[in-house]
Amino acid sequence: MTRRDEVECWLTDMDGVLVHENRPLPGAAELLQQWRDQGKPYLVLxxxxxxxxxxxxxxxxxxxxxxxxxxxxxxxxxxxxFLKDQMPGGSAFVIGEAGITTALHEAGFIMTETAPDYVVVGETRNYSFEAITKAIRLINNGARFIATNPDATGPSADGPMPATGAIAALITKATGKEPYIVGKPNPMMFRSALNKIGAHSENTGMIGDRMDTDVVAGIEAGLHTILVLTGISDEKEIARYPFRPSEILGGVVDLLEHNPIESEVV
Incomplete structure (x- = not known):
């Protein structure tokens, strides 16, 4: 297992690790500056x-x-x-917003409602029954089914709201087809991030706040995994899983080199 002092590159989750409800968590700004000062490649996921x-x-x-x-x-x-690697210059019908449509355009994909190679379901705040119906019919006609992430709900000011996983489940129920999900906990998301910064799994660390996405995907990708307790997971949540992160810390502030503290190494 890679020790923390052997980590040369970092991947970190954003919500619950660096920010919470649009406020920076203690040590987040300083840790980012520490990585910049040390010239360590990193990505925020x-x-x-x-x-x-x-x-x-x-x-x-x-x-x-x-x-x-x-x-x-x-x-x-x-x-x-992933889709560019699978089918360069392919086509897709997309349920989603600027994040996914811009990424697919820049990857050379064509957006179409006519016999697309893929139906891609991403996050949106404006799910349309008409678009979902169209996606179901296109998948039934042979389009491959892709989802950006499995999250069933997302946060809002008024409470949880349906997210990508919930809409994908609706489409699965109507078509009998399960989507291929690229985002966490699929370790492919970490591998593509490693490729982007030219990093290797044996000397890269992953910081996250969820056992069921960040930690499990990090373990499967062969990374040094750090769970912080500033987001979703707590000690009771950790005990539910048969796997453990490399380290458990109170927050990213504990990663600052001028603020060494005892951490639980497992």
Whole structure:
């Protein structure tokens, strides 16, 4: 198992690790600066496929965190990279917003409602019954079914709302076809992120706040995994799973070199 002092590149989740409700978590800005000062390649990852990296960079900046767009990797970018590798110059019918449509356009894909190679379901705040019906018919006619991420719900000011996984489940029920999901917990998202920054699994660390996505995907991708307790997971949640991260920390503040503390190494 790679020790933390052997980690040369970093992948980190965004929500629950660097920010919470648009506010930076303790140590987040300092950790990003530490990586920059040390020249360590890193990427900020998110399963959210609504926004482009430019959008997310602006949102993080408004929260007080400087993350250039080229240091952000979304499930939409990972999906586009996967489809470009599978079928260069292919076509897709997309349910989603700018994050996924922009990524697919930049990957050379054509958006069409006529006999597409793929139906791609991503995150959106405007799911349309007409679009879902069209997706079902296209899949029944032979289009391959792809989803950017499996999250069944997403947060809103009024509480949970249906997300990509819930809409994909509706389409699965109507077609009998399961989607191929590119985002976390598929380790493919981490592998595509590693490719982007030219990193290798044996010297890369992953920081996340969820056992069921960040940690399991990091383990399967062969990374040094760090679970922080500033997001979803707590000790009771951790005990539910048969696998363990390399380390459990209170938050990213514990990764600052001028603030060494005892961590639980497992």
């Amino acid at each position: 998110t399963n959210n496929s609504i926004f482009t990296p430019r959008d997310l960079s602006a949102r993080l900046r408004s929260s007080g965190l400087e993350v250039p767009e080229e240091f952000i990797w979304t499930s939409a970018l990972a999906t586009a990279a």
